[in-house]
Amino acid sequence: MLPIEKIAEELGIEKDYLFPYGRYITKIDHRLLKNLKDKDCGKLVLVTAITPTPAGEGKTTTSIGLSMALNLLGKKSVVTLREPSLGPTLGLKGGATGGGKSRVLPANEINLHFTGDIHAVASAHNLLSAIIDSHIKHGNELGIDLTKIFWKRTMDMNDRSLRKIVVGLGGSPNGFPREDGFIITAASEIMAILSLAKDLKDLKERIGRIVVALNSKGELIKASDLNIQGAMTVLLKDALNPNLVQTSEGTPAFVHGGPFANIAHGTNSLISTELALRLGEYTVTESGFGADLGAEKFIDFVSRVGDLYPNVVVIVATIRALKYHGGVDLKNVQEKNIEALERGFENLKVHVENLKKFNLPVVVALNKFETDTNKEISFVAEKCEKLGVKVAISEVFEKGGEGGLDLAKLVVESVTNRKPSFLYDWEDPLEKKIEVLAKEIYRAGAVEYTDEARKALRFIKKHGFEGLPIIVAKTPKSISHDPKLRGAPKDYTFVVRDAYVSAGAGFIVILSGDVNLMPGLPKNPNALSMDVDEDGNILNVL
Template sequence: MKSDIDIARKANLKNIEEIAKQIGISDEFLEPFGKYIAKVDTKILKTLENKKDGKLILVTAMTPTPAGEGKTTTSIGLSMALNKIGKKSIVTLREPSLGPVFGIKGGAAGGGYSQVLPMENINLHFTGDIHAVSAAHNLLSAVIDAHIKFGNELGIDPAKIYWKRTMDMNDRALRQIVVGLGGSANGYPREDGFIITAASEIMAILCLAKDITDLKERISNIVVAQSYDKKLIKVKDLKIQGAMAALLRDAIKPNLVQTIENTPAFIHGGPFANIAHGTNSIIATKMALKLADYVVTEAGFAADLGAEKFLDFVAPTAGYDVNVVVIVATIKALKYHGGLKKNELDKENVEAMIKGLENLKTHIENLKKYNVPVVVTLNVFNTDTQKELEEFSKHCETPHALVYAFEKGGEGAIDLANLVLENIVENQYTPLIKNDMSLEEKIKILAKEIYRARDVIYTDTAKSKLRFLKKHGYDTLPVIIAKTQSSISDDPKKINAPKDYDFTIRNFELSAGAGFVVALAGDIMRMPGLSKIPNAVNIDIDEDGNIVGLS
């Protein structure tokens, strides 16, 4: 099999103007970035207000494993397949973060014959959106320290600054640092730290904002610190919401690209699902819903993370009707959850596969609690045996289809496309979490109904922060659980379908501008670290400027 880059370079791409015309975007709203990438002006949404939305297909997965499940590849393949059978479809995805690209995951633009292109540009800098988010975030950090140095009119308590710095790279050494060393010219020394840009509240706001006005309003409400007299300090107090929004002027516009088969794709925003809300921007998906009959969108990691956050927070915020959910599984992932080690996954083992089905079944049961149809797709690998495939079909009671998008592109996902069309419904989806519930009620429901825990335990730090949130009126905001992606539980070692354990909340972080509270569970970090041998060692550039090692 050829590498992803080799396949991508031989693709017959169309000029982006042609892709835009294909879905009704005129040159008036198109801002090309070269031949194959364009920004789409958000003003187009006003011209589409009276157009009926297309159907929304949410793609999620069973709990991830080291073998990879191919959720993005499946999402792209499904959208291409829908177009192949005569439907008008657009796929909407997140922008890759440089942290995972150079860390453990590599490229995030699909794979094989199911990719979004140009994959090198998408994986490396793209249109600069993530850098713009970093710049806006760090402008706020710099202004906070400058304000303290020059008189501290707002009385900011340096020990109560909640706003960390950010960068789009995995770097564990920056999680906890001291800034302001070197004398008074450099400000006042204080503890600080970095989070990865995908976990920045600015990234969340970019992906949740309806327009520039809403973006600026949300930024103004970010809580950055507490004063000596216990008042909350917001961005509006520092008067820089306009400057921060100015840095995001172009970043708020969705990026239009195409798949390897010329299916239109919006790639915009990049919040992680294990430490943020895990899906592309509301603006991009709303635009797609007005321009296509079927929109395929992906939620990060497994159904207990990205899909739960999409169904309980993103969709209600945006006003989406979710029409069907596709859950991606693989034989390898099932065997891993059935107890096999990574180096044993290529060997046939029906018994382990059947045991690992408990993980898939748990996610299916969870998703059905949202009153939305659920279908399963098995992403087939060349190491899967005929017996394993037959036994999977025999034991999977949910409507399912095999998908071969990696190997065959859209053609390999036609069975899935037809299955999705057969199961689409309207106006049935309902969130599990209600807005008027307290934070504790919301967390308890998620812990018991989604994570299958016996009870919720709060550390003393979490209890203290909960009192703080209640005092300042933030205790009924939506909750985003930050937890491990490797388990349905808060413990990465609990694979398959853990239940009847205690789910621990160790702290809370307020994202008042984005409009949610982050509950930190287990040992999850908002700044990842590189592995011993990061993917960076595989990436190179030759004398002709060609990138190698992205996959």
């Protein structure tokens, strides 16, 4: 690895803007962005994927490898990614720093505590939780209704036992007993706010708008009513500064912010993306999960908040994942099966068609595995050609940037300067926005609302939030809201079961299916294989 000052120097960042964390990690003063406002932005490449499967797609690895390949073509490229969460790293999913010869480094540090951003988010979140109960204990001047407190507690760990708890036990010195619970830190509204804030002023204002509870009259209680937004911003002051690291080939990489894509917008911070765009010619950024979740939210929401629009979209797919969508068991996805591949291709087809609705150029990156045959690769390429999209074979895991040159060339050829079309206007009626996504993106035939959902929508309208964009919270395992429906389900009934407002982040969350904000550990989590030797070398984090 190169010293991080060298990476910053290649981007044109002066040392006065660096806050180093050792030799290979530095934070960049977010105020640098103000000095770059007159500099033109480069091209933005949005990387997304087919619906995730246990067979793996390699979206992060492809993003990193593509950025390195663009640099090999002589393009000044930067990759921007989300920060990994400890819960999934120690649980089932593992780290999020790429793989093979296409990784961001130092991987262990990034996957673990990194620069403490997630700790800062958890601290700010839990400060608000503590202030709520303290306010109630000391007289409850705001008249907070103990049965209408929306703000839970958080920690960056998978722990199903904390989903629903009771706090305040042990008598009056400990407060008033009430039901409560924990969410994982990446699901916190604070994480979404941090990733959207433009500066410290915007960060503090967004925190102040957070809706935490109702009072006995049914009126909103916000964080600003508790006068805690200043202290919360103090805890987040350094976390707002983007983190700069490097790839395995020395390409600059911003790794900053980590909101989940099934309950928030699922992409790295706007500050880091805009910094990359103003410092480089090509910025490769990644959206969470499949295109139905991450890419839709990036285009319909993130782009409009940051006024940063993709010039081209890359969809990552694999032969084995397509077979899985075609009904093959995970243990058999390496076996040749053209019939299953044809059935599974329908999943890729839906995502391609959906992205074309935004009037953006689409490129397919076929992430190659050893077991893929030439016949299978040709089959997918021919099917894509009939859809009007070009395919490049990606071998960045095995070969690094060299394995992504064909993809990089295709991306450069495909970029456009046109602004995307959007699927809905933010001012549209709430039900119309939901129906547009359900039918146009998730391919449902009808939308159904539970009584709880209808009550929630009435609440949202009553308090003047209907004009906010929507973020649909659903399973990432299917285009639909049912994780059991692989491939390309259609003409089903999309069920909306609840909704709530993330007023600070600036969106309405629409819940469909069983979405869990606090994951649990599997029977044999990754943590059981991790260790550290006598010299301090960490073993088996990735």
